[in-house]
Amino acid sequence: MAVQPIDEFLHHAPAGTAGLFSDNFWFSICDRDADVFGVNHIHASLNKAYARFSTMIVIDGVSQPWANKAPLPDVQRFDRLSEGHMSYQVVKPVEQIRIMFDGPKYGFDLLYAARFPVFDYSDCLGGNPLSSSDHYDYRGHYEQGMMCTGEFEVRAGPRPGRRQICSFAHRDHSWTHRFNNETPWEQPPLDRQQSLFHFWPSIQTPTMHLNAFGWMNPEFQPPAPKAPRSGGFLSDARGSRPIRGASCEIRLEEDGRTAMSFRYKIVLPDGETVHVRTGRKHAHTMNGLMRGENDAECMLDCYESFFDFDVEETGERGYGCSEYSIVPPHPRWRY
Numbered sequence: 001m002a003v004q005p006i007d008e009f010l011h012h013a014p015a016g017t018a019g020l021f022s023d024n025f026w027f028s029i030c031d032r033d034a035d036v037f038g039v040n041h042i043h044a045s046l047n048k049a050y051a052r053f054s055t056m057i058v059i060d061g062v063s064q065p066w067a068n069k070a071p072l073p074d075v076q077r078f079d080r081l082s083e084g085h086m087s088y089q090v091v092k093p094v095e096q097i098r099i100m101f102d103g104p105k106y107g108f109d110l111l112y113a114a115r116f117p118v119f120d121y122s123d124c125l126g127g128n129p130l131s132s133s134d135h136y137d138y139r140g141h142y143e144q145g146m147m148c149t150g151e152f153e154v155r156a157g158p159r160p161g162r163r164q165i166c167s168f169a170h171r172d173h174s175w176t177h178r179f180n181n182e183t184p185w186e187q188p189p190l191d192r193q194q195s196l197f198h199f200w201p202s203i204q205t206p207t208m209h210l211n212a213f214g215w216m217n218p219e220f221q222p223p224a225p226k227a228p229r230s231g232g233f234l235s236d237a238r239g240s241r242p243i244r245g246a247s248c249e250i251r252l253e254e255d256g257r258t259a260m261s262f263r264y265k266i267v268l269p270d271g272e273t274v275h276v277r278t279g280r281k282h283a284h285t286m287n288g289l290m291r292g293e294n295d296a297e298c299m300l301d302c303y304e305s306f307f308d309f310d311v312e313e314t315g316e317r318g319y320g321c322s323e324y325s326i327v328p329p330h331p332r333w334r335y
Helices: none
Strands: 022-031 036-045 050-059 066-071 086-092 096-102 106-114 138-154 161-176 196-204 209-215 231-236 239-242 245-252 259-267 273-286 301-311 317-326
Touching: 022 106, 022 138, 022 317, 036 086, 036 273, 036 301, 050 273, 106 161, 138 209, 161 196, 161 209, 161 317, 196 245, 196 259, 196 301, 209 245, 209 259, 259 301, 259 317, 273 317
Parallel strands: none
Antiparallel strands: 022 036, 022 161, 036 050, 050 066, 086 096, 096 106, 106 138, 138 161, 196 209, 196 317, 209 231, 231 239, 245 259, 259 273, 273 301, 301 317
């Protein structure tokens, strides 16, 4: 399916929707020279009339997250989406996005430009694997390999000053009933194997962008049995095409949550299988605003780890973000 220019903006909830329906924008920063890694995230709900803006940034190895929540006017197509400190602008649909931030410890002006064509997750083989969860009703989801350029100003810490950003990046945009589900009165105890939830790396090299979604626990049975267990895409000189499958091995630190390393097995569009393993780990952070309407309750521990990557079969090297999640969230209540 072709992503339309209007899809870059906000979406109204389907008729009859009473619960939370939201657009979610996710953009990575992964600059090894500038030593800046992290995610810019916006969660915007027209039917609940609010938006959360956040940056989960690691600078020189130090985590410096920022977040704010603001009222959201009922405007589907915006010129600039902002709460005063952070702003989001569609410069050219499916090609250029500008994100600006002016905060106490850092600020930036970043342009995300298309490196490869957009991939619509409804084009995954067998259908959208995101529909396998009963927690979310995905009405739309697309992703894209980008280049991130601009200026980043560090305003505190031992190394203040301006740094130029020029690196591979990744983005996604979804509109969904995300975090609209009821939660249990008490969470079950943590089981190390059963706690493994999704994996979702963005692997970028000089010639390609490889993205894969799936379940880390091979015993996990998605609530929607007909949905594929994995999905994703390969972007290269031939465009963006669905992969045939993916799986993941993760090594965790003693806390049972922090990723030490990954090894991915990915079946490419032509049927060739490659293995991608992580190399040096540059940073680790959490997408900390995985919330529904209750600001005090974390709905999902979604982590973003930034690694170098090695393709075992070809020797090609790159870098990017390894997203993954652990359930149930701990601590559940954060206020």
